[in-house]
Amino acid sequence: MKVSLFITCLSDALYPRVGEAMVRLLAKYGVSLQFPTVQTCCGQPAFNSGYWKEARESAKTILDAFEDSDFVISPSGSCTGMIHHYPKLFEDDPVMLERANRLQSKSYEFTQFLVQVLGVTDVGAAFPHKVTYHPSCHGSRILGVKDEPLALIQNVKGLELVPLPFAEDCCGFGGTFAVKMADISGAMVTEKVDHVLETEAEVLVGLDMACLLNIAGNLRYRNEPVRVMHLAELLYEGVK
Incomplete structure (x- = not known):
């Protein structure tokens, strides 16, 4: 299975050791995390401030980044939670809405993936x-x-x-x-x-x-x- 790391802005810029810990822990269970370099901010700052047009642009980049992933794992409940808002962002666009729902269904916070998926x-x-x-x-x-x-x-x-x-x-x-x-x-x-x-x-x-x-x-x-x-x-x- 293709499992991708969604590192999030704060972890990437300030706490890269969190991503490193995730990669090394999951490797113990045969999970090799891939890292799509095109990923960017999830769009949460814009979304929470009412700038939904700008949030959609960030969301589209995230959707492209993880289109082919079977699972998307993140160290942040906040940014993973933002992905759960993507269907709302694209509720008037059937094609993008389907993609948003697909990404939501395969996105997990780190402990969710360990416990719920890997057991x-x-x-x-x-x-x-x-x-x-x-x-x-x-x-x-x-x-x-x-x-x-x-x-x-x-x-x-x-x-x-x-x-x-x-x-x-x-x-x-x-x-x-x-x-x-x-x-x-x-x-x-x-x-x-x-x-x-x-x-x-x-x-x-x-x-x-x-x-x-x-x-x-x-x-x-x-x-x-x-x-x-x-x-x-x-x-x-x-x-x-």
């Missing part, structure tokens, strides 16, 4: 640290990704999972929301980090680098030593 809940990792988990809004609410990451985390040897108070509260990033309503966004991430610190965890793990970037920035601003990791990074570090 893997234990990668054989060991990570002897105290960890708390932040469930990103788009992954859990748009994609319904809830049990998959927890199954993977709970099977990591030596890992102590500490519940995050008010875990499902938004971290305050929200893409353009963080720019347009910076004061509210700042208050939200401060509250999120307060709860992270309550857990006394050594590591905060999540599924979306946008959320993790926001939380990590607040932690650094406060000189707090909590390590922030994507789950793919944690799992790969645990099996190396």
Whole structure:
């Protein structure tokens, strides 16, 4: 089967190690990820700001990039969730709508693919640290990704999972929301980090680098030593 990596802008530009971890983990299960270089932004910033014409242009590039893929895997619930909005973008274009529905049906967030498609809940990792988990809004609410990451985390040897108070509260990033309503966004991430610190965890793990970037920035601003990791990074570090 042809499995392609949809790396997303943040991971590509700022956190390439997340993509590397995904590639190396999936290689353990015989999955060789391909990387169509034509891929670009999923169009979410334009879509959320009301610029649907511009969002369609980005979406068309993504549709072309992954036209021949059997599966499309991404480290971001947010960007994978945007693909689920493509049918809305093309609802008046039957040809593009069919392509959008096809891409939606074969696109998976990383943990979804591991658990739902490969049937893997234990990668054989060991990570002897105290960890708390932040469930990103788009992954859990748009994609319904809830049990998959927890199954993977709970099977990591030596890992102590500490519940995050008010875990499902938004971290305050929200893409353009963080720019347009910076004061509210700042208050939200401060509250999120307060709860992270309550857990006394050594590591905060999540599924979306946008959320993790926001939380990590607040932690650094406060000189707090909590390590922030994507789950793919944690799992790969645990099996190396």
